[in-house]
Amino acid sequence: MKTHLQSLITQALQRLRQDGVLAGIELPSIPLERARDRMHGDYASTIALMLAKAARRKPRELAEHIRSALPASEQIAKVDIAGPGFINFFLAPTAYQAVVGEILQRGDDFGRSTGGGGRRVQVEFVSANPTGPLHVGHGRGAAFGATVANLLEAAGYNVHREYYVNDAGRQMNILAASLWLRYLEHCGEKFRFPSNGYQGKYLREIAVRFYAEHGGAYAVSAQRIFQDLPLDEIRDAAGNVVTPGDKEAHIDALVERARTLLGDHRYRFLFELGLNTILDDIRDDLKEFGVVYDEWYSERTLAESGAVNKTLNRLRDAGYVYEQEGALWFRSSAFGDEKDRVVERENGQTTYFASDIAYHLEKFERGFDGVIDVWGADHHGYVPRVKAALQALGENPDRLDVLLVQFAILYRNGERVPMSTRSGEFVTLRELRGEVGNDAARFFYIMRKSEQHLDFDLDLAKSQSKDNPVYYIQYAHARVCSVLRQLCEKGLSRDESRGQAHLARLTESHEENLLVALSRYPEAVETAALNHEPHQLAHYLRELANAFHTYYNEHRVLVDDDALRDARLNLSLATRQVIKNGLTLLGVSAPEVM
């Protein structure tokens, strides 16, 4: 409809140009938007306001010219000039009634488009380190990333969903060492757990299972382990330093000690056990949350394939790497970053950043038309250096789009739920899902703009009332299903084609509002997709549900008049279909009974 109107306007402008009214004026793309107010018709264009100056005419006068030059169309009931020079289009009732047939015919495909032209887009999201279970912060990234991916797919893109697994590097070694220490505690050894070790109780559980299978085969006395290690920094409960020390040096030395005392074989075994147990848990967690990936991309294979070294060499050849204080630096400041960054530490280990450069280069080389990263907002300082590296490697950094997601803050009984990663005292995604359910979690996570802090009201998410937007929308779906059951119980049947033949009977203002809302769905999906803003779809669905509830409250669907009843049933079924399609994109179920 939009393109139809735009082409009518273009034809009118071309005619005016020939007539000399717009002689020699460059024609812009035609602005056309949904009228906010029904008084202003269905669509409005500001074209006359835009061209008024160049045409040296008053906007309203120009608008009149355009109106009279418009070709006739059956779709349009009337065209008004209003305000300073808006051209308002009022659609013929048949034009928006037609959407019912389109929805019923296309079914689950309604709202999907080919606008993306099958261009390949990669969406990388969550990518939490496999050092512990996902917490509620990761959950938001998961819901957001998964929905952005769904939306892009619906908009006609070929989407590749990917999780980058940080299974290499220092943090994983610290995890392996932490697991070993928990195991030793279980064996009865007494020592102080390192302050930089992973404190979470999940490691104890893995350690207990490990002990059950292997007994004391990995045991070493605490005394041998901690002998001559650099001192750890110890703090009291209030966070004050009790014993000064270097916790980084302490944990790095502890990792080395673990390697030598256990030997390579046994160390690897523990390392793999910790990694795989946690990664499996993350996989299950996400799967249960309705988040699926095409690929789990391993950082380790990236390093082992030599890609990291190759990338560093390329940077060096390009002249952007130098040595200083024993470390290798990338000259990111040459590309707008605040300062240069280390890619290889003094001790010879490449940094996480080095892997990330190689990973992003590899993404680009895989030939995606667009690459999207979903990151926690605390990583925003990281964006310039990754883009700098890509630029240094001769790639166009604009092909990478980094979407930042702010943290979610949980509220229970109006009080903030305390969380701190440091003490390992965080609410896991699994706990949240268990408490409020997948549907509410998925919806609440994407309800707000991603760069906005999210206040997650647990009580509201659990409540089964109109206050809860998830239930409100799902209930609209269930209500239509209920009407169909009632139809059955009354011994009536429905005739879809009879309904289609009598769509003109849908003349109530509530019905018009509902029809207009339904016809907006494809646009809602498209703008939500292109702007990477799932919340727009959530808001749309709430409005659609509201239009339906209002209608339902005012008029009966199951009337005695067969033609009217079938028309209304078709309208209701179309509404049900659109709600289902929208909820599916959000990863929320559309229940038939509530």
Place this chain on the structure above:
RNA sequence: GCCCCGAUAGCUCAGAUGGAUAGAGCGCACCCCUCCUAAGGGUGAGGCCACAGGUUCGAAUCCUGUUCGGGGCACCA
């Protein structure tokens, strides 16, 4: 100190490429089921769009500055 993000109704938030009288939900005050699920609907009150300049036919939206929040500035990931 430098950088990023935010500031819109009492609360939580929408307001795509600048457009008409700035919108929802909650909360508050009223009202609506002999009728398909009241798990619903309606009416009303409630606003110096943080502040000050600028850009133009027109600014919540764009630009500059100020104030107040949040985050980031590692040889951590």
